Amino acid sequence: MVSLEVDGSTGSVDPVQRVVCHSSSATFVHEPRTRGSNGMSARPHIVLRDADREDAAALVALWTECLEASHDEGSEAFTQQSLWREPGVAEAASALELALSRPDKRIIVALIDGEIIGATVCDISTLTPITLTRILIVTEIQVSPRFRRRSVASTLLSAAASHGEDHNCEIVVAAIPVHSREPHRYLTKIGFNQIAVVRAIQASKLRSRLTTRATNSRDTGKLIAVRRTLRRRQGQPRSAKPRP
Secondary structure, three states: OEEEOOOOOOOOOOOOOOEEEOOOOOEEEEOOOOOOOOOOOOOOOEEEEEOOHHHHHHHHHHHHHHHHHHHHHOOOOOOOOOOOOOOOHHHHHHHHHHHHOOOOEEEEEEEEOOEEEEEEEEEEEEOOOOOOOEEEEEEEEEEOHHHOOOOHHHHHHHHHHHHHHHOOOOEEEEOOOOOOHHHHHHHHHOOOOOOOOOOOOOHHHHHHHHHHHHHHHHHHHHHHHHHHHHHHHHHOOOOOOOOO
């Protein structure tokens, strides 16, 4: 059993809040922060577990809710908007089954009162194809807008970190949409540095652009060859005409 203590706002040690991860089980428990007798309510009880096929509908709803909330932050706040399309439950279930069949991938969901309100996706890989340095790649940190600023993200990240430690990962990489300001601020605050830029394009558009560039390159080459031939001809001295 691995015990991690994380403060949801700063990532520092908190003696009250604890994430308990059982390696032999898919159950995680996040104990709520207790309050004094001043009448303040305790933080909600967060339960973490591995996702399964039956979570398809709830995860589609979570992703859609997060996308809709991003519209309020500006047109560029969520860079995956142009790539996102809402899948059906059957498609999502098949995608989950495919993802979870991979031994190097894990999807962890966070629940409050039985409702999925957050999720993170973890991949185990190597730093480069020619090294054995193992890394944990966190490709999603989704939290319902209704439950933000309640330590859900830090709880998910703590579970992801524990998963990476179980697989001897030396580095943790988080891929976050570039215009998502709050996640970037949080990750920067707890020590993440920028090491790469991820760009995306529709596959059909990429093929079209590459084909156009190749065609233009061939046409340009032909035009340059014709111009060089004309210049050479213009530079040659004209033969003298025979006198009558």
